[in-house]
Amino acid sequence: MASSSSAAAAASTSTSLCCSLQSPTAAAWRCLLPTSSSSRQSKRFWSACTTIRACSTESPDPHGSVKMPTVGRRRAALVAVAAAAMPLLSALPDLSVFQSQETGFQALAALDESSTLELIQTELRKVISKGKAPGVLRLAFHDAGTFNITKLSGGMNGSIIYELERPENAGLKRSIKVLQKVKAELDPVISVSWADLIAVAGAEAVAECDGPRIPVGLGRHDSVGPDPEGEMPEETLSASALKQSFHGKGFTTQELVVLSGAHTLGAKGFGNPNLFDNSYFQILLQKPWKAPEGMTAMIGLPTDRALSDDDECIQWIRVYAGDQGRFFEDFSTAYLKLVNTGAQWERSYM
Ligand code: HEM
DSSP states (O other): OOTTSHHHHHHHHHHOHHHHOOSHHHHHHHTTSOSOOOSHHHHHHHHHHHHHHHHOOOEEOTTSSEEOOHHHHHHHHHHHHHHHHHHHHHHSSOOGGGSSHHHHHHHHHHHHHHHHHHHHHHHHHHHOOTTTHHHHHHHHHHHHTTOBTTTTBOSSSSGGGGOTTSGGGTTHHHHHHHHHHHHHHHTTTOOOOHHHHHHHHHHHHHHHTTOOOOOOOOOBOOOSSOOOSSOSOOTTOOHHHHHHHHHTTTOOHHHHHHHHGGGGSSSSSSSOTTOOSTHHHHHHHHOGGGSSSSGGGGOSOHHHHHHHTOHHHHHHHHHHHHOHHHHHHHHHHHHHHHHHTTOOBOGGGO
């Protein structure tokens, strides 16, 4: 801890950081404060912090303690992260990035996003086991999948928390509960939107099941109510209706096919339910549900089977069945598009 240092003193006067940091995670962040700030760079750094404080406002909470506002808390975490970098910065002869308050602030903003993301990922990894991963990935689709490109409604905005009673979202309360634990842990330290949390959680779910690491960014705002109903594709749709549904969200047929590869996770019979691989496509080519007898008749949703009977889709199914690397690459790209559709972005992260 650095309570005796001038840097820590500056931190406590500049942002009221300490009074809002109480959880174990918060304590860990508090330990990041620097132990000395004698260099020219650090004076500029703390001066930048004071500027940040001047921009933030504090509001009293009903329990008498000062509660930092959303932006203030994020900046407090930002200050702690930047403070952690100060010993390194002080060791350098000069650092041009801190030559003005403005460029210093930009550096802080960059530190903010990557360090905030790391913190979110660390907490998510504690709760997303292989068993919980399929439900968490499905949650991401059900939040983002309401997007309608014509009406510009829906999308990745955290509205799923208001839509859990809808029939298409049956079973997703469990996944929300998993993420609620993470949110409760993070809330005293940083303000993370549901939209960001779900988007990053879906990517973590894929990685937990040995799929690709998908670099999801932060900065999505949450909606304050549910999205319009009737936008999620039903499992009984034909291939052409499915394609139309995805085109209406701004997705191509190739993206429909590659995203459907998420069904490699879960209990629909596409190989190991907790391993993210290309067995979904290999099994679609085999069409085991056509076998005259046995449990194979249970494999896949009607929409999965419909894809394998469509001339355009089958070409992509063949590509991904024969090349897992290509599947991982295209899935990552399409997933990023999915979790960015319809999102309202916070300016500081853009
Ligand atoms: C193409 C249209 C889609 C339809 C009609 C559809 C429908 C469904 C249905 C009915 C289930 C079974 C839910 C249950 O077990 O009760 C399911 C599971 C799942 N879906 Fe989809 N889905 C679609 C696309 C997607 C996409 C694009 C993703 C993600 C990118 C996704 C991710 C998942 C996952 C991971 C599961 C397994 C969940 C679990 O076992 O808990 N789905 N989907």
